[in-house]
Amino acid sequence: MDSQQQAQTAALHRIEAWSNVTETQVQTLTRNRAVGQVAFSASLLASGSGHTGPFNTDTTLVFRGVVSNIGNAYNPHTGIFTAPVRGAYHFEFYIMAHGGSHASRVGLVKNGEHVFNALEHQTNGFGTAANGVTLLLEAGDVVFLRLWENHVIFDDGSHFSSFSGHLLFPM
Template identity: 80%
Template sequence: MLWNQKKNIQNYRNVIFTKASSSICDVVVKLLIPVGQVAFSASLLESGSGTLGPINAHTTLVFKHVVSNIGKAYSPHTGIFTAPVRGAYHFEFYIVAHGGSHASAAVLVKNGEHIFIAAERQTNGYGTAANGATLLLEAGDVVFLRLWQNNVIYDNENHHSSFSGHLLFPM
């Protein structure tokens, strides 16, 4: 049954391409071919434990322990998510502060614009902060987390500090 459906779609596309203008073909083919699924989750450190910062400048966080990267829109080399299609995307992030003299703060950034921040100050023990947002992105827009200047972020083998996002629906 599925093979017949695929064959019928292919035949339908062939008819469209031979009998319709290019712009109509593009619209119909987009309707027939589903948009790829997009989702990722990653934590800061690939292994071990450690604190990043303080650094005297805003710094892009690169989440290296990738649990999932469906659609390959997140780069574990740069820490940047690039929207493959126009749509509504949801992002969330969790950061851990390990007691000390510096706070922990991370900012969700879209195309260079600060969207939301999560921050925590813990003089001893562990403290956590989290935030999230749903954003309308155009294809090619970028989203990443930035460690706020003079702040720190901690992670270990339990993967406390994480960044995730997924396409809710294309538009």
């Protein structure tokens, strides 16, 4: 088995583990009646500054600088948003690149499947990229940001790299 197949197998195992956590999280969210009130915003770093990456495999980004997490559907320990109810959700993400040989490339992922990317490359200085999407999610669907293999992302005290999402309306 080559390294790419090993990475894909490892990613599938992580998704299977997330699904077990997801079931419990959905039950808790529903029990707490937070189903109509879901919104979060978080920066990559809670404090300090620096690059995350590069890694030799795609890596889930964990946005630790939580500004709001209404309904607790975003998990700041795993970086995963879990939909508590079926509905239309909107997500936005912003990334910062800071000079160097590695580009910044981050993808939004729904249930393990790539949806959208943001890409920026700066050989010196700073640059930013952003993207957003509205998705129809079922209760228990997961959404997260993935740093692509051999790419980096930068954040500092100004919190340029961020991930936000909210329930537009249940369906």
